[in-house]
Each structure stands twice: as C-alpha cells, then as structure tokens.
Amino acid sequence: MATRSDLWTTLTEPLIRQNPVTLQILGICSALAVTTSLATALTMSVSLTVVLTLSAVIISLIRRHIPDTIRLIVQIVIVASLVIVIDQVLQAFFAEISRALSIYVSLITTNCLVLGRTEAYARHHAPVPAAVDAFGNGLGYSLILLVIGGMRELFGRGQLFGWQALPLADAGGWFTPLSLMLLAPSAFFLLGGLVWAIRAMLPEQAEAPEHEPPADVRAAE
Amino acid sequence: MTDLWALFLSAAFVDNMPLTLFLGLCTFLALSKRPESAIGLGIAMTGVLGVTVPLNWLIYQGVLAPGAWAWAGLPELDLSYLALIAFIGVIAATVQVLEMLLDRFFPAIHSAFGVFLPLLTVQCAILAGSLFMVDRAYTLAESAVFGLGSGLGFAVAVVMLGALRTRLAYADLPAGLRGLGIAFVLTGLMSLGFASFAQMAVSQ
Numbered sequence: 001m002a003t004r005s006d007l008w009t010t011l012t013e014p015l016i017r018q019n020p021v022t023l024q025i026l027g028i029c030s031a032l033a034v035t036t037s038l039a040t041a042l043t044m045s046v047s048l049t050v051v052l053t054l055s056a057v058i059i060s061l062i063r064r065h066i067p068d069t070i071r072l073i074v075q076i077v078i079v080a081s082l083v084i085v086i087d088q089v090l091q092a093f094f095a096e097i098s099r100a101l102s103i104y105v106s107l108i109t110t111n112c113l114v115l116g117r118t119e120a121y122a123r124h125h126a127p128v129p130a131a132v133d134a135f136g137n138g139l140g141y142s143l144i145l146l147v148i149g150g151m152r153e154l155f156g157r158g159q160l161f162g163w164q165a166l167p168l169a170d171a172g173g174w175f176t177p178l179s180l181m182l183l184a185p186s187a188f189f190l191l192g193g194l195v196w197a198i199r200a201m202l203p204e205q206a207e208a209p210e211h212e213p214p215a216d217v218r219a220a221e
Numbered sequence: 222m223t224d225l226w227a228l229f230l231s232a233a234f235v236d237n238m239p240l241t242l243f244l245g246l247c248t249f250l251a252l253s254k255r256p257e258s259a260i261g262l263g264i265a266m267t268g269v270l271g272v273t274v275p276l277n278w279l280i281y282q283g284v285l286a287p288g289a290w291a292w293a294g295l296p297e298l299d300l301s302y303l304a305l306i307a308f309i310g311v312i313a314a315t316v317q318v319l320e321m322l323l324d325r326f327f328p329a330i331h332s333a334f335g336v337f338l339p340l341l342t343v344q345c346a347i348l349a350g351s352l353f354m355v356d357r358a359y360t361l362a363e364s365a366v367f368g369l370g371s372g373l374g375f376a377v378a379v380v381m382l383g384a385l386r387t388r389l390a391y392a393d394l395p396a397g398l399r400g401l402g403i404a405f406v407l408t409g410l411m412s413l414g415f416a417s418f419a420q421m422a423v424s425q
Contacts, residue, residue: 025250025401029345033243073313076343080306088302103352106305110345112247183416184241188409192402199397207400 010133014140016202020113021144022195023205027113031145032187033104038161041149042142043097047090047105049138051082052114056122056134063123075118080109113141148190156181225366232370234418238346239378240411241419245346249379250404259383263376267369269341270350273315274368277308277351278361301355308351313342346375378415382407 020026027048034044055078059066066074087105090098098105108114117137122130153159158166158175167173180186199205238244245266252262283289285307287299320338323331341347350371354364385407394403 022401025247028246028250029243032246072342076309076313077306080309084302084305087305103349103356106352107244107345107349109305109309110343110348112343115343184243185409185412185416187243188405188412192398192405192409195402195405196395196397199402200395203396206396 007129007132010129011136011139014133014136015143016140016198019140019144019198020116020137021141021191022198024116026116027111027141028191029107029111031141031148032184032191034101035145035149035152035187036156036182037100037153037159038146038149040097040100041145043090043094044101044104045138045142045145047086048108048111048113048141049135051079051086051108052117052138053131053134054082055079055114055118056130057127059118060122060125060127060130066123071123072115072119075115076109079114079118083109113137144191144194147194148187151190152181152186156186225362228363229366229370232367233374233377234415236371237374237378237415237418238349238371239375240408240415242349244349245344245375246408248340248344249375249382250401250408253379253382253404254386256380256383256387259379260376263372263379265338265341266344266346266375266379267372268319269312269316269338269347270372270375271365271369272319273308273312273347274350274354275361275365276315277311278354278359278364280307280311281355304352304355308348309342312347312351316342346371378411381411385411 014020018024021028021031034040055075058078059075083106086108087098090101090105117134121133125133150160153161154165155178157177158164158168158173166175169176236242239246239249248262252258281301281304285300285304287301288296289300290296290298316338320331323338350368354367359367382404386404389403389407398406
C-alpha cells in the first residue's frame with residue numbers, strides 16, 4: 001500500500017529530477033511546435049495532462065484484462081478516443097486557440113510521453129499511483145513548455161499572455177523584438193540551453209563521454 | 222507536373238518535418254547517434270510515409286469525408302472526427318504488412334533496418350503526414366508526392382545530424398551539454414540553415 005510520502009515523491013520526482021522532456025527525451029515533438037506564445041503552450045499543457053492522467057487511470061483499471069500481445073493497440077485506441085474528445089471540446093469552446101494549435105492536438109495520440117507512461121507505469125500499478133504519476137509527468141512537461149513559451153513570447157514580441165510586458169521601440173518604448181525567437185531554431189537552442197542548465201545543477205544526469213582520450217594524452221595535459 | 226515537383230521540394234526542404242515543423246523529433250534524436258542507423262531510419266520513414274499518406278487519402282475520401290456516404294442515401298453523414306483512429310489503424314497495419322513483406326522477400330533489407338519499422342507506428346511525423354493531407358485538401362497524386370517528399374526530407378535531415386554527431390564524439394564538451402544538449406543545439410543550427418530554403422519558395 002502506497003503511503004502519502006510515496007505518492008508525494010511520485011508526484012514531484014518528474015518535475016525536474018526525472019523530467020520527461022529533458023531527461024527521458026519523451027514528447028519533444030509537440031513541446032517545441034506550440035511554444036511560440038504562452039497561451040498555446042498553456043492549452044497544450046492542459047490538454048496533454050488531462051489526456052495523460054485519464055488514459056493512465058483507464059489503462060490501470062483494466063490492466064488485468066488486457067492481453068499482453070495486443071496491449072499497444074488497446075492503449076493507442078484509448079488515447080486516441082480521449083484525444084478526439086479534447087480536440088472536439090477545443091474546437092467548440094476555444095476556436096481561435098484550436099486553429100493556432102492546428103494538428104498538434106491530434107498529435108498527442110502519438111506523443112511518446114503518453115504511451116511511455118502508460119506502458120512503463122500505469123500497466124503495473126493501481127489507479128491512484130498511476131494517476132499521480134501521470135499527473136506529475138504532465139506537470140513536468142507543462143513546466144518545460146511554459147518556460148520555453150514564456151521566453152519565446154517575452155523576447156519575440158515583448159508580451160506575456162498577450163499583455164505588453166516590455167514597451168516596444170515602435171511604440172515609443174525601448175525594446176526591439178527579436179524575431180528569431182518566433183522561428184523554429186530558437187526553440188531548439190532554448191531547449192538545449194535548458195537541458196544544459198538542469199544537468200549543470202544535477203551533474204549525475206550528465207551523459208558519460210563516448211570516447212575517453214588515451215591515458216598518455218591526459219597525462220600530458 | 223511542375224506543381225507536383227514544387228510540392229515535392231517544399232515538403233522535403235521548406236517544410237522539413239523535424240527541422241521546421243518539429244515532427245518526429247523523438248526518433249530523430251534517439252537514432253541519430255550513428256549514420257548507419259540514421260540511414261536505416263530515413264529509408265524506413267520514406268517508405269512508410271510514401272505508402273500511408275495515399276492509403277489514408279483513399280480511406281478518408283471513400284469512407285470518412287462529409288458526404289462520402291451519399292451513394293447509400295446518407296448525404297449528411299460526416300465521419301471525419303473518426304479520422305484519427307482510422308489513420309492510426311491504417312498506419313499500424315501498413316507497418317506490420319511492410320515488415321512481413323520485407324521479411325519474406327528481402328530478408329537482407331529486413332535485417333538491416335527492420336528494427337525501426339515497429340517504432341514508426343507511434344511516430345508523430347507519420348501521423349502528421351496524413352493529418353496534413355486532410356488539412357490541406359490534397360488530391361491523390363499530390364498526397365503521394367507529399368508523402369515521399371516529406372519522408373525524403375526527414376531522411377536527409379537525420380543522416381546529416383547522424384554524421385555531425387559522429388564527428389562530435391571526440392569533442393571535449395562541457396559535461397552538461399554532452400549527448401542530448403548538444404544534439405538540440407546542432408538541430409537548431411541545421412534548422413537555421415533549412416530556414417533559408419523558405420526564401421527559395423518565395424522567389425519561385
């Protein structure tokens with residue numbers, strides 16, 4: 001039986017230490033495409049967290065009844081159905097944001113993060129820990145998305161959630177927007193920098209070098 | 222004819238899947254450590270995208286699109302919300318069939334890059350190919366060209382990144398940047414290069 005502190009660890013571990021995006025390379029595809037502004041990043045984070053948590057609960061509830069051979073298909077169908085529901089809800093109530101996200105909401109289906117968590121955790125655990133784990137991973141993902149989305153919107157347009165945080169030079173202020181921040185390359189650079197920052201804080205996560213220089217070279221240095 | 226060629230170039234370079242649309246990045250980064258595995262992944266991607274996009278076009282136009290059931294007296298039936306599940310099913314089935322065919326007739330090819338095929342079932346770039354096909358209302362010929370073009374664009378990008386990362390294997394990087402971090406920075410630099418192809422599309 002999981003105690004309260006176990007659940008707390010399950011929830012907080014994926015936030016930074018076991019972050020799904022920066023450590024496990026899961027779900028990057030959608031993480032970068034939707035981060036040109038905070039509003040789309042937030043919508044995407046909420047949608048993903050909802051889908052992830054619900055699918056983890058459903059799969060964990062029926063985990064004893066899924067035959068091992070067809071489990072991937074079962075999981076994909078469950079995730080895809082949830083995504084269709086979310087997509088329809090967004091189209092109905094948030095038409096503008098839904099257009100901005102275009103196909104990336106549907107792509108939550110093939111987000112490796114969702115399948116990764118259901119496959120690795122929900123399939124072997126009771127519904128409550130499974131839900132907590134999924135929710136924690138969703139939050140970890142959201143954290144990265146919001147940090148990158150915030151930086152791109154702030155430096156690319158001088159705005160936060162559409163509110164003018166830095167006065168633009170065109171409008172008599174001092175800030176000249178960096179349009180590179182709104183283009184694809186900046187997302188890669190920012191995420192690379194973020195990975196570097198996290199690994200600088202937690203050195204045990206750094207990857208071992210593939211090739212050690214020969215001993216005599218090192219002795220000479 | 223020239224239109225199809227332009228579409229091919231734009232799918233392969235201007236709208237390059239991993240570098241400008243951020244699609245399929247998970248496998249893009251995971252399998253680009255060696256050029257050999259990158260080439261295998263590129264070939265598999267081109268094959269699967271080239272087959273599944275036109276196949277999904279047939280399914281969508283024949284069964285799911287609004288008005289597809291008009292011949293059966295159901296002109297109002299609109300099943301397009303089922304597209305997602307249908308596409309995933311078609312992709313999973315295609316990948317399975319491709320794997321079996323390769324195993325039976327070309328065992329050498331199968332042993333070379335067969336391991337990448339099952340991975341492609343849950344690859345966002347493959348699903349995105351079909352979703353874009355619906356979104357942009359392509360014809361059958363266009364969707365085949367689009368599928369092949371984006372597959373080839375992915376292959377070019379992943380082989381280039383694989384080659385770059387091999388060169389960096391001996392570089393003395395800061396510990397935190399090793400592996401994933403530097404891969405992101407490299408991808409960003411490549412993406413910067415591919416951004417110049419956008420100018421090519423404008424000047425046409």
